[in-house]
Amino acid sequence: ISLTDIGGSESSATTDVLVNLSTNSPGGEFREHGTGRKITSIIIPAGRSTVYVDYYDTANGTWILTASAQGFETGRAKVNVKPDTTPPEIEIKINDPKHETPSGIYVSGLTPISFSIKDDLSGVMEVRYRIDENSWNSYYSDFNLNAYSEGMHVITYFGIDRAGNKGTEKNITIILDKTPPNVEKVSPTGKLFSNSIVVNFIAKVNDSMSGVKEVELFVDDISQGLMNISRGEYVKKVNLSEGYHEWSIRVMDRVGNFLDFNYSFTLFVDTKNPIIYEISQPSAVFGESAIISCKAYDEDSGIKAVYLFYSTDKGSSWMVFSMTLQGDTYIGSIPPQFIFTEVHYYVEVVDNAGNRFRSSLFKYTVGIPPWLYSIIALSIAVSIYILLAKKLFAKRKTKSDRVLQQVSD
Ligand SMILES: [Ca+2]
Ligand SMILES: [Ca+2]
Ligand SMILES: [Ca+2]
Structure with a gap:
């Protein structure tokens, strides 16, 4: 509404000017700009030419607003009032990174959370939200839950339009995951004996909250890409030279929390088979186990295990036992068998690089024991x-x- 002085010009007042405000609408009122406090007059400070007031009206129709001040022509303005009785529509927006599951939406401590709001008529005045039972906040821009503890949180929110209509409170439950995945076990570390230069990297990784998204392998500071899942473990094969290598994995969960883990190992290549010698030939009788002994040797990587295989059906099926080392001798025993059973057996040895060697086949027949005689x-x-x-x-x-x-x- 503009007021003109008697001379007909709009200009800055040299003293404060008290302006009375009125409307012919039964539902209209003036409010202090920004605060919502009801007013019927306003002061234009000295040196200023404009002042803002808000006008609220709930009566549908066309109304005349009047501003009058001593020494000025009364100013009038026409307003078309459409009452706003509908609260704003508000939607919460959980931005990336997030992971949606049937049990809830996982977010990280850095996931931006925002609201999209619209109002049919008067426009949005305010959005209020709170986390769990904490105090209410006015929404100005994206926020995150980094300051909160891991686990479930409830965000409650509502909007208010400029006509003072307050929307109903809505809420959403989200699960906060701030911790990168955990590495349970890895290989290789320390000394690695292998019968080839192909090294199989293995990592068992888990994340108790949002889950593991990916594991990237670096060997000697060069990325080898993402590891593949095989039987619950992350694996990748890489061809390397003999000697010392450093490697690391970058583990990332489904909401982007990640961490690097560093390891090292030394590769020794052993392609020579281990050897077995002095395999005993038992004279077994009915009712007694047959004790088999042997010695084994490996020059490069050493003996990993010695196995005793035996068959009581001439080789159709085989039983296997790990032989135990006693002093410098590996000992295994074949359980008692019936009289005249022909038992076949052989010994297999494996070195620490995985090279295997199998002895020739031996056999014995179960005899009659002296007590039976x-x-x-x-x-x-x-x-x-x-x-x-x-x-x-x-x-x-x-x-x-x-x-x-x-x-x-
Ligand atoms: Ca509205
Ligand atoms: Ca996690
Ligand atoms: Ca060997």
């Missing part, structure tokens, strides 16, 4: 005794029958 001898003796006793008894019986016969005669 005794029983057989004893039962033969018993049978002979019974036979003799029967014959003797039969003779006596014939004799007494004859005596009885004589008496009856």
